Amino acid sequence: MNRPRPWLIAACLLASWPAAAGVAGVDNPRRAWQHWVLNCQGCHGPDAAGRPNATPNMAGEVAQFLGTPEGRAYLGRVPGVADAPLSDAALAELMNWMLVRFDPDNMPADFRPYTAQEIKKLRSQPLRTDASRTRAALLGATGSTARDTNRGEP
């Protein structure tokens, strides 16, 4: 018997869909987005544009930090990331989602997605009051065009 089996075709399509449409290191984009809304958006804004004198813009800029190992580490050590009330795995997924979502053009071709293990290590060395100084130094070193945080520090 060679009857077509619509359920099988549907199952195959479903199984292949995330791989085809997905982002490496992101198992569930919807979950990552929800984590962004609940934990990050309040400061960064829905489109990651930040707020003047408070939170830097990340849209079209943030992936430039991936250009150096220190920059990559910085992204996992900023307080908002390191202290997020999320598991290492959920945070790694959120970072991978966030980078592609808000700055696809600056993603390095050889980008290795953050893993839970890497995030665990980075967030165990959180930046505190030195976050914006570290950021400024990184921007200088990478020649990044990302703008200053504009936090009006003393």
Ligand code: HEC
């Ligand atoms: C309380 C406000 C606040 C929250 C909540 C917050 N952030 Fe941030 N974030 C900042 C500020 C301010 C900076 C700039 C660095 C600094 O001075 O701490 C920053 C920097 C960053 C950076 C580095 C990029 C850059 O341009 O410096 C990343 C990545 C980031 N945040 C991601 C997140 C993610 C993901 C979340 C949610 C899990 C989050 N942040 C939650 C305020 C926040």
